[in-house]
Amino acid sequence: MAHFDLVIIGTGSGNSIPGPELSHLRIAIVEDNLFGGTCLNVGCIPTKMFVHPAELADAARHGRALGIDAQLNAVDWKGIRDRIFARIDAIEAAGRAYREGPDCANVSVFAGHGRFTAPKHLSVSLHDGGTEVITAEKFVLAAGSRAVVPDIEGLLDPGVTVHTSDTIMRIDALPASIAIVGGGFIAAEFAHVFSSFGVAVTQIARGPALLRNQDRDVSEQFTQEAAARYEVLLEASVEQVTAGGSGVVLEVKGPHGHRTVTAELLLIATGRQSNADSLGAEAAGIAVDDAGRVVVDEYQRTSAEGIFALGDVSSAHQLKHVANHEARVVQHNLTHPRSMMAADHRFIPAAVFADPQIASVGLTEEQAGSQGIPYAVNTQRYADIAAGWAREDTDHFLKVLADPVTGQLLGAHIIGPEAATIIQPLIHAMSFGQSAHSVARGQYWIHPALSELVENALLGLPEPTGG
Numbered sequence: 001m002a003h004f005d006l007v008i009i010g011t012g013s014g015n016s017i018p019g020p021e022l023s024h025l026r027i028a029i030v031e032d033n034l035f036g037g038t039c040l041n042v043g044c045i046p047t048k049m050f051v052h053p054a055e056l057a058d059a060a061r062h063g064r065a066l067g068i069d070a071q072l073n074a075v076d077w078k079g080i081r082d083r084i085f086a087r088i089d090a091i092e093a094a095g096r097a098y099r100e101g102p103d104c105a106n107v108s109v110f111a112g113h114g115r116f117t118a119p120k121h122l123s124v125s126l127h128d129g130g131t132e133v134i135t136a137e138k139f140v141l142a143a144g145s146r147a148v149v150p151d152i153e154g155l156l157d158p159g160v161t162v163h164t165s166d167t168i169m170r171i172d173a174l175p176a177s178i179a180i181v182g183g184g185f186i187a188a189e190f191a192h193v194f195s196s197f198g199v200a201v202t203q204i205a206r207g208p209a210l211l212r213n214q215d216r217d218v219s220e221q222f223t224q225e226a227a228a229r230y231e232v233l234l235e236a237s238v239e240q241v242t243a244g245g246s247g248v249v250l251e252v253k254g255p256h257g258h259r260t261v262t263a264e265l266l267l268i269a270t271g272r273q274s275n276a277d278s279l280g281a282e283a284a285g286i287a288v289d290d291a292g293r294v295v296v297d298e299y300q301r302t303s304a305e306g307i308f309a310l311g312d313v314s315s316a317h318q319l320k321h322v323a324n325h326e327a328r329v330v331q332h333n334l335t336h337p338r339s340m341m342a343a344d345h346r347f348i349p350a351a352v353f354a355d356p357q358i359a360s361v362g363l364t365e366e367q368a369g370s371q372g373i374p375y376a377v378n379t380q381r382y383a384d385i386a387a388g389w390a391r392e393d394t395d396h397f398l399k400v401l402a403d404p405v406t407g408q409l410l411g412a413h414i415i416g417p418e419a420a421t422i423i424q425p426l427i428h429a430m431s432f433g434q435s436a437h438s439v440a441r442g443q444y445w446i447h448p449a450l451s452e453l454v455e456n457a458l459l460g461l462p463e464p465t466g467g
């Protein structure tokens, strides 16, 4: 049995913890899969590497209204896929080699699955055979989450091929058609990518709109545009899946009765669940909540002494920037036990990299209303700022919510070009407590840039009443 000062389970954001500050510690890193975790290998990075070529492929659609008559001749899927994964796989291999190499002499890498058998006893089933039990003073659980595959009749039958985001990006050829089950982030981004590449997409969502966690106006606008681009079945549930035709046959129940959907490929995008269960958290005395996530306090401490957790394994916000922030907090708290820092979860932004793009931070209008929080609201259309007008963008907008007394921002929701970039000054204002009008008038805004959307949205809010 080997003993360490610190064991880290998971090499997503967990891999950023060992550094010069911890060079005096004997550290074990346990990784059951690809080095670098979800974001690098099967998440944020490869998806966005597909999104950019998708935008280029789809440019002709947007050009038409502005007098550009272009067409997409071909998509070299294999070339795109191999370029993307050649770059990613090299980073994965280099990351593992770095941690195993002489530059990290205090770090031991265990390739295998870790499971607690007793408090601070982790049994690692090694990939190259055998089991090793490791113990430590401190542990960091950074084991992430995994795709959920719902219980649908026939889904697991032999002959039915089911893709999740883990596998869909490595397929050998573009299908003629794809059925995508789910109405959230992953479904939106892959529907955009495949549709842009000329694949016939059918998206099946159980709710009455797509991206229902967004502000309602954003969700409705997105749903309308998605439905104009590809087939969207709402309030629909897949009752049965069989192998057939050139791929799968889905029996779908919807508001207007039964529909049979056939597609070459099937992508399931119905959420992700914490990997706390496969860690054997209970055996280590680590509390897990009803959603299956490790419970943490503001310092990212679990209920077990000396055990911290971060990222998807413990967070309801399954976002890389959240996992990274929490990793920084855990790293600080490991080295400063007497002056721990709390994680800052006040204003967590997120973006959907589809077309149109979406970005949001803070309260939606519905949340402010249902929580009885007074708010002033302004919706600024892209069409009414110079850069949006020039593009003839008539559909998209930024909605801002602010405290009517202080002018502090409560929420911001953008649907439209460059939303993920444009939103940043609003995240900044919320994080640093700057009021809407001081942000709007306390700086220059480059003319005629899309960022004037923010300036005008803020100026359109009523002057705060004081306080």
Ligand SMILES: Cc1cc2nc3c(=O)[nH]c(=O)nc-3n(C[C@H](O)[C@H](O)[C@H](O)COP(=O)(O)OP(=O)(O)OC[C@H]3O[C@@H](n4cnc5c(N)ncnc54)[C@H](O)[C@@H]3O)c2cc1C
Residues within 6 Å of the ligand: 009, 010, 011, 012, 013, 014, 030, 031, 032, 033, 034, 035, 036, 037, 038, 039, 040, 042, 043, 044, 045, 047, 112, 113, 114, 115, 142, 143, 144, 145, 165, 186, 275, 278, 279, 310, 311, 312, 313, 317, 318, 319, 320, 321, 322, 323
């Ligand atoms: C398709 C997709 C696109 C995404 N796009 C974005 C995006 O654009 N922006 C964004 O902010 N977020 C995005 N996310 C979410 C983001 O990837 C995650 O929130 C983030 O990667 C979580 O990091 P983590 O360190 O908590 O876990 P992970 O990166 O998942 O790392 C956990 C690691 O632990 C390992 N592990 C698990 N259990 C064990 C065990 N018992 N023993 C040993 N090892 C174990 C796993 O193999 C994994 O490598 C996306 C996710 C997906 C799936």
Ligand SMILES: NC(=O)c1ccc[n+]([C@@H]2O[C@H](COP(=O)([O-])OP(=O)(O)OC[C@H]3O[C@@H](n4cnc5c(N)ncnc54)[C@H](O)[C@@H]3O)[C@@H](O)[C@H]2O)c1
Residues within 6 Å of the ligand: 150, 151, 181, 182, 183, 184, 185, 186, 187, 189, 205, 206, 207, 211, 269, 270, 271, 272, 317, 318, 319, 350, 351, 352, 353
């Ligand atoms: N751009 C980004 O930041 C980005 C991109 C992709 C993923 N992610 C992260 O990954 C997480 C997982 O993404 P996701 O799209 O899988 O989850 P999600 O929570 O965004 O959406 C899940 C969807 O599946 C539906 N669903 C759930 N169970 C179902 C069932 N049994 N049958 C049919 N539909 C069902 C839900 O109604 C919802 O529409 C997201 O929560 C997000 O945090 C982020």
